[in-house]
Amino acid sequence: MSTKKEIWVYAEQENGKLAGTVFELLSEGRKLAEKSGFTLCALLASADGKPMHQELFNYGAKKIYNVEDPKLVTYQNDYFAKVVDQLLKSEEPEIVLYGASTIGRSIAPTVAVMGWAGLTADCTELDFDTERNILLQTRPAFGGNIMATIICPDHRPQMATVRSNVFKKERVSENETGEVIDVTVDLSDVPERMKRIESVEEEINMVDLKAAEYIVSGGRGIGAPENFDKIEKLANMLGGAVGASRATVDAGWISHHHQVGQTGKTVCPLIYIACGISGAIQHLAGMQSADLIIAINKDPDAPIFDVADFGLVGDLHEVVPEFTKQIAALKA
Amino acid sequence: MNIVVCIKQVPDSDKVTIDRETNRLNRAGVPSIINPFDENALEMALQLKDNHGGKVTVLSMGPPQAEEALRTALSLGADEAILVSDRKFGGADTWATSYTLSLALKKIEDPIDLILFGKQAIDGDTAQVGPGVAHFYGVPMITYAKECEVTDDGFRVKQVTDRGYNLWEVEKPAALTVVKEANELRMPNLRKKLAAKKAEIPTWGFDDLNPDEEKIGLSGSPTKVNKVFAPPIKLNKEILSGEPADMVKELIFKLREKKVL
Numbered sequence: 001m002s003t004k005k006e007i008w009v010y011a012e013q014e015n016g017k018l019a020g021t022v023f024e025l026l027s028e029g030r031k032l033a034e035k036s037g038f039t040l041c042a043l044l045a046s047a048d049g050k051p052m053h054q055e056l057f058n059y060g061a062k063k064i065y066n067v068e069d070p071k072l073v074t075y076q077n078d079y080f081a082k083v084v085d086q087l088l089k090s091e092e093p094e095i096v097l098y099g100a101s102t103i104g105r106s107i108a109p110t111v112a113v114m115g116w117a118g119l120t121a122d123c124t125e126l127d128f129d130t131e132r133n134i135l136l137q138t139r140p141a142f143g144g145n146i147m148a149t150i151i152c153p154d155h156r157p158q159m160a161t162v163r164s165n166v167f168k169k170e171r172v173s174e175n176e177t178g179e180v181i182d183v184t185v186d187l188s189d190v191p192e193r194m195k196r197i198e199s200v201e202e203e204i205n206m207v208d209l210k211a212a213e214y215i216v217s218g219g220r221g222i223g224a225p226e227n228f229d230k231i232e233k234l235a236n237m238l239g240g241a242v243g244a245s246r247a248t249v250d251a252g253w254i255s256h257h258h259q260v261g262q263t264g265k266t267v268c269p270l271i272y273i274a275c276g277i278s279g280a281i282q283h284l285a286g287m288q289s290a291d292l293i294i295a296i297n298k299d300p301d302a303p304i305f306d307v308a309d310f311g312l313v314g315d316l317h318e319v320v321p322e323f324t325k326q327i328a329a330l331k332a
Numbered sequence: 333m334n335i336v337v338c339i340k341q342v343p344d345s346d347k348v349t350i351d352r353e354t355n356r357l358n359r360a361g362v363p364s365i366i367n368p369f370d371e372n373a374l375e376m377a378l379q380l381k382d383n384h385g386g387k388v389t390v391l392s393m394g395p396p397q398a399e400e401a402l403r404t405a406l407s408l409g410a411d412e413a414i415l416v417s418d419r420k421f422g423g424a425d426t427w428a429t430s431y432t433l434s435l436a437l438k439k440i441e442d443p444i445d446l447i448l449f450g451k452q453a454i455d456g457d458t459a460q461v462g463p464g465v466a467h468f469y470g471v472p473m474i475t476y477a478k479e480c481e482v483t484d485d486g487f488r489v490k491q492v493t494d495r496g497y498n499l500w501e502v503e504k505p506a507a508l509t510v511v512k513e514a515n516e517l518r519m520p521n522l523r524k525k526l527a528a529k530k531a532e533i534p535t536w537g538f539d540d541l542n543p544d545e546e547k548i549g550l551s552g553s554p555t556k557v558n559k560v561f562a563p564p565i566k567l568n569k570e571i572l573s574g575e576p577a578d579m580v581k582e583l584i585f586k587l588r589e590k591k592v593l
Binding site for chain 1: 343345348425426427430431452454455456457458459460461462463464466467468471472473474475476488491492493494495496497498499500501502503506512513554555556557558559560561562563565566568569570571572573574576577579580581583584586587590592593
């Protein structure tokens with residue numbers, strides 16, 4: 001395999017604004033670059049790339065493959081897939097990372113199929129095996145009941161998607177420099193099979209779990225939907241947000257906007273308080289990068305205690321209101 | 333209108349547990365179900381059929397017992413079912429699965445207007461097969477669809493995004509992956525349930541699809557599982573027990589000591 005010793009981050013953008021995940025991927029990509037000796041690069045497809053270049057360099061990209069076309073202002077799968085596919089085939093990078101957003105999860109599988117490349121979804125850990133020169137891609141598997149490390153031994157590029165908030169972003173400096181390589185991709189022959197006619201950002205009732213510093217989550221152990229009241233009181237007292245396990249969302253106790261876990265949101269708060277959550281791996285996949293985890297559960301053998309920094313063995317119906325009360329006293 | 337819904341039979345993953353001693357999954361006795369998101373895709377197809385007429389075909393790739401999932405789909409109102417099954421297809425990752433399913437779609441004789449998938453399967457959670465099939469089959473793809481209206485020459489589709497939604501107009505034939513919020517599921521119909529039990533479900537294997545042997549099963553799959561393990565256990569943890577008031581008091585003391593509260 002005569003591929004280029006390069007690690008690419010797909011620099012997802014819309015209307016000239018880069019997705020936050022891009023910076024997280026570049027930050028993690030630097031570690032992989034260091035370990036592998038490969039060069040960290042960004043692939044930027046947009047209508048006007050220049051204003052975004054400095055930030056990409058600041059987070060560690062040494063080289064930017066810059067593709068510009070008025071058709072690339074907002075996402076449209078056919079255009080972006082053609083751009084990425086053409087560059088993967090002409091430049092042959094070893095590794096490509098994408099954010100697991102709606103956009104990343106559409107483009108990545110399309111270009112994987114176009115190029116017979118391996119693609120691993122929603123990785124929670126990436127590492128580089130220097131002996132075999134392959135990317136180790138770890139993710140929850142079997143419905144999030146166990147972890148699996150996936151490899152792609154014989155096909156290139158090795159590609160992975162990573163959800164937001166899995167890796168921490170870290171700028172190298174404010175004034176990094178690098179190389180810009182302009183590439184032209186002819187989009188005139190791509191048939192216009194779909195057209196975006198409206199794009200709306202909704203803010204009403206959006207639960208901002210991703211930005212919350214404190215999250216209090218309820219699981220099946222809360223017993224009944226009305227008991228989310230106790231969870232909410234503690235969350236409010238801490239100035240945080242309410243999270244929920246898949247079981248409570250599936251049971252219809254609370255809206256899916258609150259769901260934390262592999263099929264819900266990935267969160268990274270200062271403190272995550274899991275109340276009556278047993279700790280299925282699919283839930284852990286969404287919250288284990290929290291700075292500090294507190295578990296409240298009456299079952300001392302619940303797997304949630306395996307990942308907790310503090311475990312309170314007791315009845316959440318007593319412990320949670322007590323917690324709220326003592327925090328209130330502290331604030332008074 | 334002809335709609336094909338691709339469904340997957342999956343283990344009910346909520347009921348799978350892990351054996352901490354052996355690091356293996358306890359999978360015995362875990363029931364198989366239709367992937368929940370695929371049920372929403374089927375419901376979307378059935379509602380389109382209720383309003384515009386046509387035919388709904390369900391297609392599934394899997395071992396022979398996946399036929400059960402197809403019969404459930406028939407009892408909900410699907411008109412026809414096809415099982416794609418062959419030992420040679422086994423061990424396929426999302427790439428090889430997408431390729432194989434696209435060959436089955438090409439073998440369906442009636443022209444297809446719409447292909448629906450659930451947004452992802454709850455066992456693999458990859459969300460890759462829908463876009464993969466769409467590309468192999470050669471139709472435009474819209475992921476995370478919440479609503480789908482029929483227009484003169486295609487569909488108007490509401491796509492859920494990370495911050496809101498996009499509205500698309502897409503020509504037919506098209507492929508969509510469907511989110512849970514798209515609809516409420518209907519109950520199986522008793523008469524259809526009886527008919528579903530007796531329905532003939534053709535099985536399409538290697539010889540029916542005539543695939544490129546390199547591109548199916550294990551050999552067609554770029555990704556391999558390197559190892560499987562239970563997640564690591566945190567070592568420096570403190571477990572408190574006793575009276576709620578005392579536990580909470582101690583916890584708050586320690587959190588303040590760590591300066592996180």
